[in-house]
Structure formats: structure tokens, C-alpha cells
Amino acid sequence: MNDLIDGLQLKIERLENEINFRNGLISMLSHDSKELFGNFLWLIEALEEKTITEEDFFKLLPQVKSDARKNLQTVQDSTAWLKTQYGEFKIKPVTIMVTDLFQYLKEKYAARLQEKNINFYFKGDHNAVLTNDRLLLEYVLDKILNNAVKFSSPGQDIYLQAVTEDDRMVISVTDSGTGMNEKYLSGIYTYDNPVFLGTSGEKGAGLSLKIVKNFISLMRGNITIISSENNGTTVSLFLPKL
Template sequence: MNDLNDLQSKIESLQNEINFKNGLISILAHDSKSLFGNFVWLIEAIEQKTISEQDFFRLLPQVKSDAQKNLQTVQDSTAWLKTQYGDYKIKPEKIPVVDLFHDLQEKYVADLKQKNLNFYFKGDTKAFVETDRILLQYVLDKIVNNAVKYSLPGQDIYLQEVTEDHQVVISVVDSGTGMDEKFLSNIYTYENPVFQGTAGETGVGLSLKIVKNFISLMQGSIKIVSSESTGTNVSLFLPKLKE
């Protein structure tokens, strides 16, 4: 019976991996086709003088936004590919949680200032987590990025740490726009809608799918609790530092 359960688990794991890769390819193909199609259309319109210079410059901000979104997709895909090829191995190290907070605080200083957001740390400033730094930094970066994206001016964002018996829980909590509960079940699939940030930011939703993949590589889990208009709490459950 145990062998049957193990086999079923492996089959489900392989199916999830296949779905992830197929979804990734689909997103890359769709976005690239859309972006380059817009470029070609603009160039041809200028060559054939079917649009005015005024219309051309009016369209540039949207083209720039599409290009930035496409670049983010490529960067996310590259981060994931590094874990799939070249014999990538998890490299656990002792990481102070508060150092992760300071790194994020420094990276997002301009975005936080632009939207008038406050970013705070809650928890034990001496707490550590033992895991792969590259993967954890990627995961937290994407979660904080979403928190900033969906927060309204003047709101607070927290990076919280709680050390339990067998795990360290790191949470990113915001009081932003949140999402309806009906969307949560599809948050890691390729059918979930693309949400727009409070300053018009957009994304393809790929980052959270890679986040879940990376959390699995770190032998941890992720939980998202969100409610429309009240905010979102994303918690990472990671194995506790070995004594």
C-alpha cells in the first residue's frame, strides 16, 4: 500500500512539473508574440505614415510597459531554469532574518517612497533560518514586490518572523487591495486573472508559480490568506535551523 501511495505521489509530482513547464512555455510564447507584434505594427505604421508622430509617442508608454512585463517574465524564467539544469544543488546557510528585511528595505526604498508606504520588521532580530539564500531571496523579493504593487499610499507592509518548534515562519503582510477568496484556489494555475496594481502595475502572474516551485526545493510550504479590500498575508514555512 505504501509503495502504491509513493508511486501515486511521484506521478502527481511529475504531472505538476509538466504542467508548470507547459504553462511557462505558453506564457513566454504568448507574451513574446504580443510584444514583437506590437513593435512590428508600430514600425510599419511609421514607415507607411498611417499614424502621426503624436499618436506614435502616445503609444510609447504602453509599448514600454509591455516590454518591461516581458523582460520580467524572461528574468523569472531564467531564475527557474537555473534550478533545473547544470546540476543545481541547494546550498543551505545560516541567514539572519533581519538581514533579509534590510536587503529588501534597501532594494525597494524608491518604490516605497514613491507610493508613500512604510515597511517594518516584526519578530526576533536574532532569529535565523537555514536554507538556500538565492532561492529565499528570490521568493521574498517577489512577495514583497506584490505587497508594494497592491498597497495604497500611506499603508504599512510588514516582514514578520515567528520561530516555532520545528519551523521558522516568515510572513509578508500588507493591508492593500487583497483578492476575492474565489481567486485563491487558482493562484498557482495558469487560469488565474492578471490583477492590476494600485499605480497601474501589471504582471503575468508567473512569479508566484515559480515561488511555489522554489519553496518546494527548500522543503518548505507557502500559505496565502487574502481578503478583498483588507489585504494579504503570505507565509513561508521553512524547516527550523538545526541545533
């Protein structure tokens, strides 16, 4: 009887989490879209009515561009998540060399790494192999590295490390950037956590980590985040080899 009750409670908790995730996603998309298009419409109308000069109009365009980029990222993240929610989504396990993932990320982020003069290194088992969904794993590591670069200062290093532990693989991304206060960690996957600015003023919607956690669950793994203010962050993925 107790096992049945525990099982029902677990199902209820999962359902509540899914509902909260969907509601938060809809709320965030609605808010960001209204804000972006509202600001852009206000600018155009102000220029037409000559309540601002053309010079001031063009001065404000970089902020509009930044907001548009953030909004586009939110839409892309949402699309990636939605693809896993319709139909009978199943992960597609393939054999993955962790060093291949490292090279993929290093090439994708080459321009940003160079722009901030950040070195990206691989540590650990160079022969590390796991079997899992490559697309989901690439998405997860992409978002984690994106945050690491965003919150790192010029000249700092970032490491991707792979450690094999019995029947699981531990993949970690470590930076020595701004980090975050411990009081924010408990709410990092919720919709009421604050939006932090990167070291070059980069701004994120805070949606990526929520989808990251969802994708890791699909891969039957876990995630931990260890961070302290001004001392950097380590994000670790614990994934079954399958």
C-alpha cells in the same frame, strides 16, 4: 502494496505538476513575446505607412514600455527557474539572520516604497535565524514584497514578520492593500488565473508566484496565502531551520 501504490501516485502527481509547469511556462513566454514584438512591429509599420501620426506613435510608447518591462520580468523569472532544473541542482544552506533579509529588501525597494509613500516595518523575533539557501529565499521574498508593494495604496504599511516555532521558521509579509476575492485563491498558482493591475497600474505576468512555490519546495518549506478583497494579504513561508 498500498504504500507502493501511494508512492507511485505521488511520483505521478509530481511529474504531472512539472510537465504542466513547463508547458505553461513555454506557452506564456511564447504568447507574451509574440504580443510584445507584434505590437511594436505594428506601430513601426503604421508610422512608416503614415496611418498614425508621430504624436500618436509617441503616445503609445509608454504602453509598449510597460509591456516590455513585463516581458523582461517573465524572462528573468524563467531564467531563475531554469537554473534549478539543469544539472544536479542542490540548495546551498547558509546561516541567515531574518533581519538581514529585511534590510536587503528595504534597501532594494527604497525608491518604490518612497514613490508610493509606503512604510516597511519588521515585526517579531529580531534574533530569528535559519539555515537555508539564501539566493532562493531572497528571490521568494523579493517576489512576495513586490506584490505587496504593487497592490498597496499610497500611505499604507507593509510588515515582514519572523516567528520561531520549534524546528521551523515562519516568515510572513503582510499588507493592507487591495487583496483578492477568495474565489481566485485556489487558482493563484495555475496558468488560468486573471492578471491583476496594481494600485498604480502595475501589471504582472502571474509567473512569479508559480516559481515561488517551486523554490519553496526546493527549500523543503510550505507557503500559505490569506487574502480578502479590500482588506489586504498575508503570505507566510514555513521553512525548516535545517
